[in-house]
Amino acid sequence: MREDDTDWFTRWEEELPSPEDLIPLSQSLISPDLALAFNIHLPNNQPPPPPPPPSSQANSSAEFAADSADLGSGATTTTGAGDEPARTLKRPRLVWTPQLHKRFVDAVAHLGIKNAVPKTIMQLMSVDGLTRENVASHLQKYRLYLKRMQGLSSGGSDPAADRLFASSPVPAHFLHPNRVPSSDHFMPAAFVPVVTLQQQQQMAAVAAAAAAHLQPPPQFHHRQIAAAAHFGSQTTNGQFSSVMASGKFDQSFLARQPQLPQQTVQRMATPLLHSPVGNYVEDLESANANGGRTVLTLFPTRDD
């Protein structure tokens, strides 16, 4: 049931969110309970404009949350009151949303296999609050995923597994390194400064509720539910196909060669859009016997 998809990058580009699309909402980290208790609702986002070529300039940073906009750049804050938290405080678990993962994949793709190490990936992603460890951990898992993928030539596709990873197309070079991406195609428009929002939080919550066959809180709209439910289900159709006919390729990315000196990564991320805004929202994992675990959710925007 796998179809060939050699145009994945086309789709990929199309899916790049435009600056207007992202709502840089700065928000201090308020305690999850607080956030949930007051569950804040998002402004909304405007209809998605077509994928503009790089050079579109945006000014989206206009509307900041009246609530608490400072935190945006600087230290991680945990509670609105104090602002010297970082140290010694445990960060909430990061939730790798499809959007965030996409960013990760983009970063890896653009760095080139060789430079795609946690630190550089992290830098390229330029997601405020994202740590090297976050990336390292994700990278490790992602590599395992790719490896697994190679094992499968035809036939099996484990649908249930790896939903997240399946949500972003795997660049061909990841699988067959023979090709050099540099000279060729794409270069995704521009990274947009990220990120996070409560939209996300709500989406996640709704998705969780949906998954748990629960009834979502009344304030959510159907569209949101649909969107939330959608992500993760498929999104990506036939990304792998004849690629691995021969069985094995040079796993340059999977099994890394000797270390090489790392060089400075120039963040191609939206150099001049607006100031990097980092926001996180704490979210409580609900609907599960989890004991209310706190998570860090970084999320850009919509989904289609």
Added chain:
DNA sequence: GTCTTAATAT
């Protein structure tokens, strides 16, 4: 010091 991998913890 960073990276990678495996194992283990939450």
Added chain:
DNA sequence: AATATTAAGA
């Protein structure tokens, strides 16, 4: 289950 943390080796 997903993510974090740690250990050990390069």
